[in-house]
Amino acid sequence: MDITSDIHSQHISRQFNQELEELKTHLMAMGGLVEKQVQDAVAALLDADSSLAQRVVDNDRAVNDMQIKIDEECTRVLARRQPAASDLRLVLAVIRAASDLERIGDEASKIARNAIDLINADNGSRGFVEVRMISEHVRRMVRDALTSFARFDTELALQLVHEDDEVDNEYRTAMRSLMTFMMEDARSISSILNVMWILRALERIGDHANNLAEYVIYLVKGLDIRHSDPDELDEQGLSRKG
Template sequence: MSMTDEPRSQHISRQFSQELEALKAHLMDMGELVEKQVQDATRSLLEADTVLAQQVVANDRRVNDMQISIDDECTLVLLRRQPAATDLRLVLAVTRATSDLERIGDEASKIARNALELIDKNSGNHGFVEVRLISEHVCRMVRDSLASFTHLDTDLALKVAREDEGVDSEYRAAMRSLMTFMMEDSRSISPILSIMWMLRSLERVGDHASNLAEYVIYLVKGMDVRHQDIDEVACHIRAGENAQQD
Protein backbone atom coordinates (compact mmCIF):
# COMPACT_ATOMS: atom_id res chain seq x y z
CA MET A 1 0.00 0.00 0.00
CA SER A 2 1.36 3.44 -0.95
CA MET A 3 1.52 6.32 1.53
CA THR A 4 -1.32 8.06 -0.32
CA ASP A 5 -3.49 4.94 -0.02
CA GLU A 6 -2.89 4.53 3.72
CA PRO A 7 -4.88 7.61 4.91
CA ARG A 8 -7.74 6.63 2.59
CA SER A 9 -7.75 3.10 4.03
CA GLN A 10 -7.78 4.48 7.56
CA HIS A 11 -10.67 6.79 6.63
CA ILE A 12 -12.70 3.89 5.20
CA SER A 13 -11.95 1.76 8.27
CA ARG A 14 -13.07 4.59 10.56
CA GLN A 15 -16.27 5.06 8.55
CA PHE A 16 -16.98 1.33 8.75
CA SER A 17 -16.52 1.33 12.53
CA GLN A 18 -18.88 4.28 12.80
CA GLU A 19 -21.49 2.46 10.71
CA LEU A 20 -21.30 -0.62 12.96
CA GLU A 21 -21.59 1.51 16.09
CA ALA A 22 -24.61 3.26 14.57
CA LEU A 23 -26.24 -0.12 13.94
CA LYS A 24 -25.79 -1.08 17.59
CA ALA A 25 -27.07 2.30 18.78
CA HIS A 26 -30.20 2.08 16.63
CA LEU A 27 -30.82 -1.46 17.85
CA MET A 28 -30.62 -0.22 21.46
CA ASP A 29 -33.10 2.56 20.65
CA MET A 30 -35.52 0.01 19.24
CA GLY A 31 -34.99 -2.24 22.25
CA GLU A 32 -35.72 0.57 24.70
CA LEU A 33 -38.92 1.37 22.82
CA VAL A 34 -40.27 -2.18 22.82
CA GLU A 35 -39.42 -2.65 26.50
CA LYS A 36 -41.39 0.53 27.25
CA GLN A 37 -44.22 -0.78 25.07
CA VAL A 38 -44.51 -3.90 27.23
CA GLN A 39 -44.29 -1.87 30.44
CA ASP A 40 -46.92 0.62 29.26
CA ALA A 41 -49.26 -2.11 28.00
CA THR A 42 -49.13 -3.79 31.40
CA ARG A 43 -49.54 -0.49 33.25
CA SER A 44 -52.55 0.41 31.11
CA LEU A 45 -54.31 -2.70 32.44
CA LEU A 46 -53.29 -2.27 36.07
CA GLU A 47 -54.25 1.42 36.11
CA ALA A 48 -57.27 1.12 33.78
CA ASP A 49 -55.63 3.70 31.50
CA THR A 50 -57.28 3.52 28.07
CA VAL A 51 -55.24 6.44 26.70
CA LEU A 52 -51.98 4.65 27.50
CA ALA A 53 -53.24 1.40 25.95
CA GLN A 54 -54.20 3.26 22.77
CA GLN A 55 -50.74 4.86 22.65
CA VAL A 56 -49.14 1.41 22.81
CA VAL A 57 -51.28 0.21 19.91
CA ALA A 58 -50.44 3.33 17.89
CA ASN A 59 -46.71 3.02 18.61
CA ASP A 60 -46.58 -0.45 17.06
CA ARG A 61 -46.21 1.23 13.67
CA ARG A 62 -43.17 3.09 14.97
CA VAL A 63 -41.61 -0.21 16.05
CA ASN A 64 -42.22 -1.66 12.59
CA ASP A 65 -40.66 1.39 10.93
CA MET A 66 -37.56 1.08 13.11
CA GLN A 67 -37.14 -2.55 12.09
CA ILE A 68 -37.34 -1.64 8.40
CA SER A 69 -34.87 1.22 8.83
CA ILE A 70 -32.29 -0.89 10.69
CA ASP A 71 -32.65 -3.76 8.22
CA ASP A 72 -31.98 -1.28 5.39
CA GLU A 73 -28.84 -0.11 7.22
CA CYS A 74 -27.67 -3.71 7.56
CA THR A 75 -28.23 -4.34 3.86
CA LEU A 76 -26.20 -1.27 2.90
CA VAL A 77 -23.34 -2.32 5.19
CA LEU A 78 -23.30 -5.79 3.66
CA LEU A 79 -23.30 -4.39 0.12
CA ARG A 80 -20.75 -1.63 0.63
CA ARG A 81 -18.35 -3.20 3.12
CA GLN A 82 -18.68 -6.96 2.55
CA PRO A 83 -17.74 -7.57 6.21
CA ALA A 84 -16.08 -10.76 7.38
CA ALA A 85 -15.67 -12.65 10.66
CA THR A 86 -16.87 -10.73 13.74
CA ASP A 87 -18.11 -7.74 11.74
CA LEU A 88 -20.29 -9.99 9.61
CA ARG A 89 -21.65 -11.71 12.70
CA LEU A 90 -22.53 -8.33 14.17
CA VAL A 91 -24.58 -7.34 11.13
CA LEU A 92 -26.34 -10.73 11.07
CA ALA A 93 -26.99 -10.59 14.82
CA VAL A 94 -28.51 -7.12 14.50
CA THR A 95 -30.79 -8.29 11.68
CA ARG A 96 -31.99 -11.25 13.73
CA ALA A 97 -32.40 -9.11 16.83
CA THR A 98 -34.62 -6.55 15.08
CA SER A 99 -36.97 -9.37 14.09
CA ASP A 100 -37.35 -10.47 17.72
CA LEU A 101 -37.76 -6.89 18.92
CA GLU A 102 -40.49 -6.31 16.35
CA ARG A 103 -42.29 -9.38 17.62
CA ILE A 104 -42.00 -8.12 21.19
CA GLY A 105 -43.67 -4.96 19.95
CA ASP A 106 -46.44 -7.06 18.44
CA GLU A 107 -46.99 -8.84 21.75
CA ALA A 108 -47.15 -5.50 23.58
CA SER A 109 -49.82 -4.34 21.14
CA LYS A 110 -51.82 -7.52 21.80
CA ILE A 111 -51.59 -6.92 25.55
CA ALA A 112 -52.80 -3.34 25.11
CA ARG A 113 -55.75 -4.44 22.96
CA ASN A 114 -56.79 -6.98 25.60
CA ALA A 115 -56.38 -4.31 28.26
CA LEU A 116 -58.77 -2.03 26.38
CA GLU A 117 -61.33 -4.82 26.24
CA LEU A 118 -61.01 -5.59 29.95
CA ILE A 119 -61.18 -1.94 30.96
CA ASP A 120 -64.29 -1.49 28.85
CA LYS A 121 -66.00 -4.46 30.52
CA ASN A 122 -64.82 -3.49 34.03
CA SER A 123 -64.52 -7.20 34.81
CA GLY A 124 -62.53 -7.08 38.04
CA ASN A 125 -58.83 -7.56 38.60
CA HIS A 126 -58.35 -11.31 38.93
CA GLY A 127 -55.01 -12.30 37.42
CA PHE A 128 -53.57 -8.79 37.59
CA VAL A 129 -50.89 -9.83 40.10
CA GLU A 130 -49.64 -12.56 37.75
CA VAL A 131 -49.59 -10.14 34.82
CA ARG A 132 -47.58 -7.59 36.78
CA LEU A 133 -45.03 -10.10 38.09
CA ILE A 134 -44.41 -11.84 34.78
CA SER A 135 -44.27 -8.49 32.97
CA GLU A 136 -41.58 -7.24 35.36
CA HIS A 137 -39.63 -10.46 34.84
CA VAL A 138 -39.67 -10.43 31.03
CA CYS A 139 -38.96 -6.69 30.85
CA ARG A 140 -35.87 -7.29 33.00
CA MET A 141 -34.85 -10.04 30.58
CA VAL A 142 -35.22 -7.70 27.60
CA ARG A 143 -33.20 -5.02 29.39
CA ASP A 144 -30.44 -7.46 30.36
CA SER A 145 -30.28 -8.99 26.89
CA LEU A 146 -29.78 -5.53 25.38
CA ALA A 147 -27.11 -4.75 27.99
CA SER A 148 -25.33 -8.00 27.12
CA PHE A 149 -25.41 -6.94 23.45
CA THR A 150 -23.97 -3.52 24.26
CA HIS A 151 -21.15 -4.88 26.40
CA LEU A 152 -20.69 -8.19 24.53
CA ASP A 153 -21.25 -9.90 27.89
CA THR A 154 -21.79 -13.63 27.38
CA ASP A 155 -22.18 -14.27 31.11
CA LEU A 156 -25.15 -11.92 31.24
CA ALA A 157 -26.50 -13.42 28.02
CA LEU A 158 -26.36 -16.90 29.55
CA LYS A 159 -28.16 -15.58 32.65
CA VAL A 160 -30.98 -14.23 30.48
CA ALA A 161 -31.28 -17.47 28.54
CA ARG A 162 -31.54 -19.44 31.78
CA GLU A 163 -34.29 -17.14 33.09
CA ASP A 164 -36.60 -18.20 30.28
CA GLU A 165 -37.29 -21.44 32.16
CA GLY A 166 -38.33 -19.41 35.20
CA VAL A 167 -40.78 -17.40 33.11
CA ASP A 168 -42.22 -20.60 31.65
CA SER A 169 -42.70 -21.98 35.16
CA GLU A 170 -44.42 -18.77 36.34
CA TYR A 171 -46.64 -18.83 33.27
CA ARG A 172 -47.73 -22.43 33.83
CA ALA A 173 -48.49 -21.75 37.50
CA ALA A 174 -50.56 -18.68 36.60
CA MET A 175 -52.51 -20.62 33.97
CA ARG A 176 -53.33 -23.38 36.45
CA SER A 177 -54.57 -20.83 38.97
CA LEU A 178 -56.72 -19.06 36.41
CA MET A 179 -58.18 -22.31 35.11
CA THR A 180 -59.23 -23.20 38.66
CA PHE A 181 -60.86 -19.80 39.10
CA MET A 182 -62.79 -20.17 35.83
CA MET A 183 -64.15 -23.56 36.88
CA GLU A 184 -65.33 -22.10 40.17
CA ASP A 185 -67.08 -19.09 38.58
CA SER A 186 -68.39 -19.43 35.02
CA ARG A 187 -69.06 -15.67 34.86
CA SER A 188 -65.30 -15.09 34.93
CA ILE A 189 -64.56 -17.11 31.79
CA SER A 190 -64.47 -14.23 29.30
CA PRO A 191 -62.24 -11.83 31.30
CA ILE A 192 -59.96 -14.64 32.46
CA LEU A 193 -59.46 -15.75 28.86
CA SER A 194 -58.30 -12.21 28.05
CA ILE A 195 -55.86 -12.34 30.97
CA MET A 196 -54.60 -15.71 29.71
CA TRP A 197 -53.91 -14.22 26.29
CA MET A 198 -51.99 -11.40 27.93
CA LEU A 199 -49.92 -13.87 29.94
CA ARG A 200 -49.25 -15.84 26.76
CA SER A 201 -47.97 -12.67 25.12
CA LEU A 202 -45.70 -11.98 28.08
CA GLU A 203 -44.36 -15.54 27.97
CA ARG A 204 -43.55 -14.98 24.30
CA VAL A 205 -41.70 -11.77 25.20
CA GLY A 206 -39.51 -13.90 27.46
CA ASP A 207 -38.83 -16.26 24.56
CA HIS A 208 -37.76 -13.38 22.34
CA ALA A 209 -35.54 -11.93 25.08
CA SER A 210 -33.86 -15.33 25.32
CA ASN A 211 -33.35 -15.29 21.55
CA LEU A 212 -31.64 -11.91 21.83
CA ALA A 213 -29.27 -13.36 24.42
CA GLU A 214 -28.45 -16.25 22.10
CA TYR A 215 -27.49 -13.80 19.36
CA VAL A 216 -24.94 -12.25 21.74
CA ILE A 217 -23.33 -15.65 22.23
CA TYR A 218 -23.28 -16.11 18.46
CA LEU A 219 -21.73 -12.67 18.00
CA VAL A 220 -19.00 -13.06 20.62
CA LYS A 221 -18.23 -16.79 20.36
CA GLY A 222 -19.32 -17.61 16.82
CA MET A 223 -21.59 -20.36 18.19
CA ASP A 224 -25.15 -20.88 16.96
CA VAL A 225 -26.79 -22.03 20.20
CA ARG A 226 -30.42 -22.01 19.12
CA HIS A 227 -32.34 -25.10 20.26
CA GLN A 228 -29.46 -26.20 22.51
CA ASP A 229 -29.41 -26.83 26.24
CA ILE A 230 -28.14 -23.63 27.82
CA ASP A 231 -26.12 -25.39 30.54
CA GLU A 232 -24.31 -27.43 27.89
CA VAL A 233 -23.62 -24.21 25.99
CA ALA A 234 -22.17 -22.62 29.15
CA CYS A 235 -19.90 -25.64 29.70
CA HIS A 236 -18.74 -25.48 26.09
CA ILE A 237 -17.93 -21.78 26.41
CA ARG A 238 -15.97 -22.35 29.63
CA ALA A 239 -14.05 -25.21 28.05
CA GLY A 240 -13.09 -22.98 25.15
CA GLU A 241 -11.98 -20.17 27.47
CA ASN A 242 -9.89 -22.57 29.56
CA ALA A 243 -8.25 -23.96 26.44
CA GLN A 244 -7.30 -20.46 25.34
CA GLN A 245 -5.74 -19.73 28.75
CA ASP A 246 -3.70 -22.96 28.59
Protein backbone atom coordinates in the same frame (compact mmCIF):
# COMPACT_ATOMS: atom_id res chain seq x y z
CA MET B 1 -12.58 -16.66 17.42
CA ASP B 2 -13.91 -14.45 20.20
CA ILE B 3 -14.45 -10.75 19.72
CA THR B 4 -14.25 -7.98 22.25
CA SER B 5 -16.17 -4.78 22.64
CA ASP B 6 -13.47 -2.72 20.93
CA ILE B 7 -12.58 -4.98 18.01
CA HIS B 8 -14.54 -2.83 15.58
CA SER B 9 -12.24 0.12 16.29
CA GLN B 10 -9.49 -1.65 14.34
CA HIS B 11 -10.89 -1.05 10.86
CA ILE B 12 -8.81 0.80 8.30
CA SER B 13 -11.97 2.57 7.23
CA ARG B 14 -13.15 4.87 9.99
CA GLN B 15 -16.45 5.25 8.13
CA PHE B 16 -17.04 1.50 8.24
CA ASN B 17 -16.43 1.51 11.97
CA GLN B 18 -18.93 4.36 12.32
CA GLU B 19 -21.53 2.46 10.29
CA LEU B 20 -21.21 -0.58 12.57
CA GLU B 21 -21.52 1.59 15.68
CA GLU B 22 -24.61 3.27 14.23
CA LEU B 23 -26.22 -0.14 13.70
CA LYS B 24 -25.75 -0.90 17.38
CA THR B 25 -26.96 2.57 18.41
CA HIS B 26 -30.13 2.30 16.34
CA LEU B 27 -30.80 -1.20 17.67
CA MET B 28 -30.47 0.06 21.25
CA ALA B 29 -32.86 2.93 20.46
CA MET B 30 -35.38 0.46 19.09
CA GLY B 31 -34.88 -1.68 22.18
CA GLY B 32 -35.56 1.28 24.43
CA LEU B 33 -38.82 2.03 22.64
CA VAL B 34 -39.92 -1.60 22.77
CA GLU B 35 -39.09 -1.87 26.46
CA LYS B 36 -41.24 1.21 27.12
CA GLN B 37 -44.06 -0.29 25.04
CA VAL B 38 -44.12 -3.36 27.27
CA GLN B 39 -43.97 -1.24 30.43
CA ASP B 40 -46.78 1.05 29.26
CA ALA B 41 -48.99 -1.83 28.11
CA VAL B 42 -48.83 -3.52 31.51
CA ALA B 43 -49.25 -0.21 33.36
CA ALA B 44 -52.33 0.54 31.26
CA LEU B 45 -53.87 -2.74 32.36
CA LEU B 46 -53.01 -2.45 36.04
CA ASP B 47 -54.04 1.23 36.23
CA ALA B 48 -57.13 0.80 34.02
CA ASP B 49 -55.77 3.50 31.71
CA SER B 50 -57.37 2.92 28.31
CA SER B 51 -55.81 6.04 26.76
CA LEU B 52 -52.32 4.77 27.60
CA ALA B 53 -53.22 1.38 26.17
CA GLN B 54 -54.35 3.02 22.94
CA ARG B 55 -51.06 4.94 22.71
CA VAL B 56 -49.20 1.63 22.91
CA VAL B 57 -51.29 0.29 20.03
CA ASP B 58 -50.70 3.45 17.99
CA ASN B 59 -46.93 3.44 18.70
CA ASP B 60 -46.51 -0.03 17.22
CA ARG B 61 -46.11 1.61 13.82
CA ALA B 62 -43.03 3.45 15.11
CA VAL B 63 -41.50 0.13 16.19
CA ASN B 64 -42.15 -1.33 12.74
CA ASP B 65 -40.60 1.71 11.06
CA MET B 66 -37.45 1.37 13.17
CA GLN B 67 -37.06 -2.26 12.15
CA ILE B 68 -37.39 -1.35 8.47
CA LYS B 69 -34.76 1.38 8.86
CA ILE B 70 -32.33 -0.98 10.60
CA ASP B 71 -32.85 -3.67 7.96
CA GLU B 72 -32.14 -1.13 5.22
CA GLU B 73 -28.96 0.02 6.97
CA CYS B 74 -27.78 -3.58 7.37
CA THR B 75 -28.47 -4.29 3.71
CA ARG B 76 -26.38 -1.29 2.68
CA VAL B 77 -23.49 -2.40 4.90
CA LEU B 78 -23.59 -5.92 3.47
CA ALA B 79 -23.69 -4.62 -0.10
CA ARG B 80 -21.00 -1.94 0.21
CA ARG B 81 -18.59 -3.46 2.72
CA GLN B 82 -19.02 -7.21 2.24
CA PRO B 83 -17.96 -7.76 5.87
CA ALA B 84 -16.29 -10.95 6.99
CA ALA B 85 -15.85 -12.85 10.27
CA SER B 86 -16.89 -10.91 13.38
CA ASP B 87 -18.19 -7.93 11.40
CA LEU B 88 -20.52 -10.17 9.42
CA ARG B 89 -21.74 -11.77 12.65
CA LEU B 90 -22.49 -8.33 14.06
CA VAL B 91 -24.59 -7.31 11.06
CA LEU B 92 -26.47 -10.63 11.06
CA ALA B 93 -27.03 -10.43 14.81
CA VAL B 94 -28.44 -6.90 14.47
CA ILE B 95 -30.86 -8.06 11.75
CA ARG B 96 -32.06 -10.96 13.89
CA ALA B 97 -32.28 -8.85 17.05
CA ALA B 98 -34.32 -6.16 15.29
CA SER B 99 -36.77 -8.85 14.16
CA ASP B 100 -37.20 -10.10 17.73
CA LEU B 101 -37.63 -6.56 19.05
CA GLU B 102 -40.35 -5.98 16.48
CA ARG B 103 -42.08 -9.14 17.68
CA ILE B 104 -41.84 -7.92 21.27
CA GLY B 105 -43.51 -4.72 20.10
CA ASP B 106 -46.29 -6.82 18.56
CA GLU B 107 -46.80 -8.64 21.86
CA ALA B 108 -46.95 -5.32 23.74
CA SER B 109 -49.65 -4.19 21.33
CA LYS B 110 -51.59 -7.40 22.00
CA ILE B 111 -51.36 -6.76 25.75
CA ALA B 112 -52.66 -3.22 25.23
CA ARG B 113 -55.60 -4.35 23.09
CA ASN B 114 -56.60 -6.97 25.64
CA ALA B 115 -56.20 -4.37 28.38
CA ILE B 116 -58.68 -2.12 26.58
CA ASP B 117 -61.19 -5.00 26.44
CA LEU B 118 -60.76 -5.69 30.14
CA ILE B 119 -61.07 -2.02 31.09
CA ASN B 120 -64.23 -1.65 29.04
CA ALA B 121 -65.75 -4.82 30.53
CA ASP B 122 -64.84 -3.79 34.11
CA ASN B 123 -64.90 -7.40 35.29
CA GLY B 124 -62.46 -7.15 38.16
CA SER B 125 -58.75 -7.81 38.40
CA ARG B 126 -58.45 -11.57 38.64
CA GLY B 127 -55.01 -12.65 37.40
CA PHE B 128 -53.46 -9.21 37.72
CA VAL B 129 -51.05 -10.42 40.43
CA GLU B 130 -49.69 -13.01 38.02
CA VAL B 131 -49.50 -10.42 35.24
CA ARG B 132 -47.54 -8.04 37.46
CA MET B 133 -45.09 -10.74 38.57
CA ILE B 134 -44.38 -12.17 35.12
CA SER B 135 -44.26 -8.75 33.47
CA GLU B 136 -41.59 -7.56 35.90
CA HIS B 137 -39.55 -10.67 35.13
CA VAL B 138 -39.75 -10.40 31.34
CA ARG B 139 -39.17 -6.63 31.35
CA ARG B 140 -35.97 -7.25 33.30
CA MET B 141 -35.01 -9.92 30.77
CA VAL B 142 -35.52 -7.51 27.87
CA ARG B 143 -33.46 -4.83 29.59
CA ASP B 144 -30.66 -7.28 30.44
CA ALA B 145 -30.71 -8.72 26.91
CA LEU B 146 -30.16 -5.24 25.48
CA THR B 147 -27.39 -4.60 28.01
CA SER B 148 -25.67 -7.86 27.13
CA PHE B 149 -25.84 -6.95 23.42
CA ALA B 150 -24.46 -3.47 24.02
CA ARG B 151 -21.57 -4.83 26.11
CA PHE B 152 -21.02 -8.15 24.27
CA ASP B 153 -21.55 -9.73 27.70
CA THR B 154 -21.89 -13.51 27.26
CA GLU B 155 -22.09 -14.11 31.01
CA LEU B 156 -25.24 -12.00 31.29
CA ALA B 157 -26.58 -13.54 28.07
CA LEU B 158 -26.21 -17.06 29.43
CA GLN B 159 -28.02 -16.07 32.63
CA LEU B 160 -30.95 -15.01 30.47
CA VAL B 161 -31.01 -18.35 28.69
CA HIS B 162 -31.53 -19.96 32.11
CA GLU B 163 -34.13 -17.38 33.14
CA ASP B 164 -36.38 -18.22 30.20
CA ASP B 165 -37.14 -21.58 31.82
CA GLU B 166 -38.18 -19.75 35.00
CA VAL B 167 -40.61 -17.57 33.06
CA ASP B 168 -42.07 -20.65 31.37
CA ASN B 169 -42.67 -22.23 34.79
CA GLU B 170 -44.28 -19.04 36.14
CA TYR B 171 -46.51 -18.91 33.06
CA ARG B 172 -47.68 -22.51 33.42
CA THR B 173 -48.43 -22.03 37.11
CA ALA B 174 -50.45 -18.88 36.42
CA MET B 175 -52.42 -20.55 33.63
CA ARG B 176 -53.36 -23.50 35.84
CA SER B 177 -54.58 -21.13 38.54
CA LEU B 178 -56.70 -19.12 36.12
CA MET B 179 -58.18 -22.22 34.49
CA THR B 180 -59.28 -23.45 37.92
CA PHE B 181 -60.92 -20.14 38.72
CA MET B 182 -62.62 -20.07 35.31
CA MET B 183 -64.12 -23.53 35.86
CA GLU B 184 -65.42 -22.47 39.26
CA ASP B 185 -67.11 -19.30 37.95
CA ALA B 186 -68.43 -19.40 34.39
CA ARG B 187 -69.18 -15.67 34.52
CA SER B 188 -65.44 -14.99 34.61
CA ILE B 189 -64.61 -16.87 31.41
CA SER B 190 -64.48 -13.86 29.10
CA SER B 191 -62.27 -11.70 31.32
CA ILE B 192 -60.02 -14.60 32.31
CA LEU B 193 -59.44 -15.41 28.65
CA ASN B 194 -58.25 -11.84 28.11
CA VAL B 195 -55.82 -12.22 31.01
CA MET B 196 -54.63 -15.54 29.61
CA TRP B 197 -53.85 -13.88 26.28
CA ILE B 198 -51.89 -11.22 28.14
CA LEU B 199 -49.91 -13.85 30.03
CA ARG B 200 -49.23 -15.66 26.78
CA ALA B 201 -47.92 -12.43 25.25
CA LEU B 202 -45.63 -11.90 28.24
CA GLU B 203 -44.32 -15.46 27.95
CA ARG B 204 -43.56 -14.83 24.29
CA ILE B 205 -41.71 -11.62 25.21
CA GLY B 206 -39.51 -13.75 27.47
CA ASP B 207 -38.84 -16.07 24.53
CA HIS B 208 -37.78 -13.16 22.34
CA ALA B 209 -35.51 -11.79 25.09
CA ASN B 210 -33.95 -15.25 25.25
CA ASN B 211 -33.38 -15.09 21.49
CA LEU B 212 -31.57 -11.78 21.91
CA ALA B 213 -29.29 -13.39 24.48
CA GLU B 214 -28.55 -16.25 22.09
CA TYR B 215 -27.55 -13.75 19.41
CA VAL B 216 -25.01 -12.24 21.80
CA ILE B 217 -23.36 -15.63 22.25
CA TYR B 218 -23.43 -16.15 18.48
CA LEU B 219 -21.90 -12.71 17.98
CA VAL B 220 -19.11 -13.08 20.52
CA LYS B 221 -18.37 -16.80 20.30
CA GLY B 222 -19.53 -17.62 16.79
CA LEU B 223 -21.74 -20.42 18.15
CA ASP B 224 -25.39 -21.09 17.38
CA ILE B 225 -26.89 -22.31 20.67
CA ARG B 226 -30.58 -22.17 19.75
CA HIS B 227 -31.10 -25.89 20.28
CA SER B 228 -28.55 -26.43 23.06
CA ASP B 229 -29.03 -27.39 26.70
CA PRO B 230 -28.12 -24.39 28.92
CA ASP B 231 -26.41 -26.71 31.42
CA GLU B 232 -24.13 -28.02 28.68
CA LEU B 233 -23.25 -24.44 27.79
CA ASP B 234 -22.19 -23.85 31.40
CA GLU B 235 -19.90 -26.87 31.18
CA GLN B 236 -18.33 -25.46 28.01
CA GLY B 237 -17.43 -22.28 29.88
CA LEU B 238 -19.54 -19.94 27.75
CA SER B 239 -20.36 -17.85 30.81
CA ARG B 240 -16.83 -16.42 30.63
CA LYS B 241 -16.68 -13.18 28.65
CA GLY B 242 -14.32 -12.66 25.77
